[in-house]
Amino acid sequence: xxxxxxxxxxxxxxxxxxxxxxxxxxxxxxxxxxxxxxxxxxxxxxxxxxxxxxxxxxxxxxxxxxxxxxxxxxxxxxxxxxxxxxxxxxxxxxxxxxxxxxxxxxxxxxxxxxxxxxxxxxxxxxxxxxxxxxxxxxxxxxxxxxxxxxxxxxxxxxxxxxxxxxxxxxxxxxxxxxxxxxxxxxxxxxxxxxxxxxxxxxxxxxxxxxxxxxxxxxxxxxxxxxxxxxxxxxxxxxxx
Amino acid sequence: xxxxxxxxxxxxxxxxxxxxxxxxxxxxxxxxxxxxxxxxxxxxxxxxxxxxxxxxxxxxxxxxxxxxxxxxxxxxxxxxxxxxxxxxxxxxxxxxxxxxxxxxxxxxxxxxxxxxxxxxxxxxxxxxxxxxxxxxxxxxxxxxxxxxxxxxxxxxxxxxxxxxxxxxxxxxxxxxxxxxxxxxxxxxxxxxxxxxxxxxxxxxxxxxxxxxxxxxxxxxxxxxxxxxxxxxxxxxxxxx
Numbered sequence: 001x002x003x004x005x006x007x008x009x010x011x012x013x014x015x016x017x018x019x020x021x022x023x024x025x026x027x028x029x030x031x032x033x034x035x036x037x038x039x040x041x042x043x044x045x046x047x048x049x050x051x052x053x054x055x056x057x058x059x060x061x062x063x064x065x066x067x068x069x070x071x072x073x074x075x076x077x078x079x080x081x082x083x084x085x086x087x088x089x090x091x092x093x094x095x096x097x098x099x100x101x102x103x104x105x106x107x108x109x110x111x112x113x114x115x116x117x118x119x120x121x122x123x124x125x126x127x128x129x130x131x132x133x134x135x136x137x138x139x140x141x142x143x144x145x146x147x148x149x150x151x152x153x154x155x156x157x158x159x160x161x162x163x164x165x166x167x168x169x170x171x172x173x174x175x176x177x178x179x180x181x182x183x184x185x186x187x188x189x190x191x192x193x194x195x196x197x198x199x200x201x202x203x204x205x206x207x208x209x210x211x212x213x214x215x216x217x218x219x220x221x222x223x224x225x226x227x228x229x230x231x232x233x234x235x236x237x238x239x240x
Numbered sequence: 241x242x243x244x245x246x247x248x249x250x251x252x253x254x255x256x257x258x259x260x261x262x263x264x265x266x267x268x269x270x271x272x273x274x275x276x277x278x279x280x281x282x283x284x285x286x287x288x289x290x291x292x293x294x295x296x297x298x299x300x301x302x303x304x305x306x307x308x309x310x311x312x313x314x315x316x317x318x319x320x321x322x323x324x325x326x327x328x329x330x331x332x333x334x335x336x337x338x339x340x341x342x343x344x345x346x347x348x349x350x351x352x353x354x355x356x357x358x359x360x361x362x363x364x365x366x367x368x369x370x371x372x373x374x375x376x377x378x379x380x381x382x383x384x385x386x387x388x389x390x391x392x393x394x395x396x397x398x399x400x401x402x403x404x405x406x407x408x409x410x411x412x413x414x415x416x417x418x419x420x421x422x423x424x425x426x427x428x429x430x431x432x433x434x435x436x437x438x439x440x441x442x443x444x445x446x447x448x449x450x451x452x453x454x455x456x457x458x459x460x461x462x463x464x465x466x467x468x469x470x471x472x473x474x475x476x477x478x479x480x
Contacts, residue, residue: 152418182394190430
């Protein structure tokens with residue numbers, strides 16, 4: 001098995017994706033929100049790149065069945081129901097509903113990797129289940145941290161590093177790593193006993209603290225809260 | 241002082257470079273060759289992106305004053321005088337001569353960062369002098385690892401991490417780091433007592449070993465062999 005991770009979120013060449021399991025990670029906070037909203041009963045999630053697309057998509061369904069969620073630069077979007085904080089996505093708000101989500105980094109990342117064979121939403125909350133799915137797939141793995149406004153993101157890379165660490169410890173076939181995937185694993189090993197420290201070091205983590213979302217850092221650093229594996233297919237994320 | 245490092249070698253936006261000291265790193269082996277050739281008395285070095293440009297440039301000077309050096313995918317270039325192994329660049333071959341150099345990754349990197357205020361060639365061989373120059377410049381620093389055929393390079397990033405480590409320990413003003421520069425420093429700290437181990441882990445290092453250049457890994461891992469600071473200005477590298 002070959003595992004690669006791309007450190008900057010420019011759209012990868014399609015030949016890096018075809019026949020691979022692709023894992024999208026936006027720890028603070030889109031993929032953590034996606035996983036959490038599914039645990040609360042959201043029926044499906046439609047990740048979209050722009051606010052305009054989100055409003056247009058919402059009009060296609062009866063209003064009572066749809067939740068509009070997301071942020072731009074960590075601020076609420078006028079006219080939306082929810083922001084991008086996992087704790088807003090309670091069962092009361094999302095159970096049985098279609099969640100239309102647009103965020104600065106994470107939701108566009110799913111579209112950037114659409115040529116992938118199987119596209120998963122990964123986070124610390126479901127990292128063990130994601131590792132298990134990668135092991136069962138018998139495919140090479142491509143990890144796509146969605147980054148921080150086009151830049152390298154520490155927290156996304158640590159989650160990628162944890163996935164690499166879990167897979168290499170359990171895979172019985174030989175695992176080949178790239179310079180980037182070795183490095184992500186080493187960074188994870190440095191912070192594995194204190195993910196919250198890393199989140200507070202990161203630029204994006206810092207900004208969330210300054211905007212009053214410090215609780216989200218602790219929430220998103222929790223490991224294996226759920227066995228859910230969200231799969232992105234034909235524009236929609238559903239539980240596998 | 242702000243220090244950033246870019247993990248993939250796509251040309252950076254000019255606004256990331258202007259007013260900054262930019263340090264280009266291609267440890268295996270272009271910037272190590274540049275530094276070494278200068279210690280052996282090369283008068284100046286002209287880094288060019290293509291083999292065609294190198295032949296054209298060479299014709300502009302009397303043949304006896306010029307050395308053509310470089311590689312493509314770690315193989316010799318037909319018609320060139322030297323390859324890309326530091327040990328070939330002896331005083332006997334290069335003293336007083338103009339070295340025209342073209343390599344797969346490193347030489348094009350200088351042109352990718354040409355909007356930088358001051359552009360330096362960094363390597364482990366001269367890392368202390370590069371750190372000193374950055375400290376004296378009173379400017380922000382942008383580190384540009386030239387990568388491995390467009391991909392993240394472990395050895396270049398470790399050298400960037402060592403530069404960050406040296407600067408943060410000596411700078412008296414506050415130093416701000418990005419997620420990427422924190423990560424490069426952590427990776428350097430992991431391997432600082434055994435750079436050779438890291439070079440053997442890296443894809444490019446492995447390929448050099450397989451092609452019979454293992455000695456180059458040990459040579460390029462030596463720290464502070466020289467106080468030379470090569471500066472790239474108007475297409476030419478000269479000692480500061």
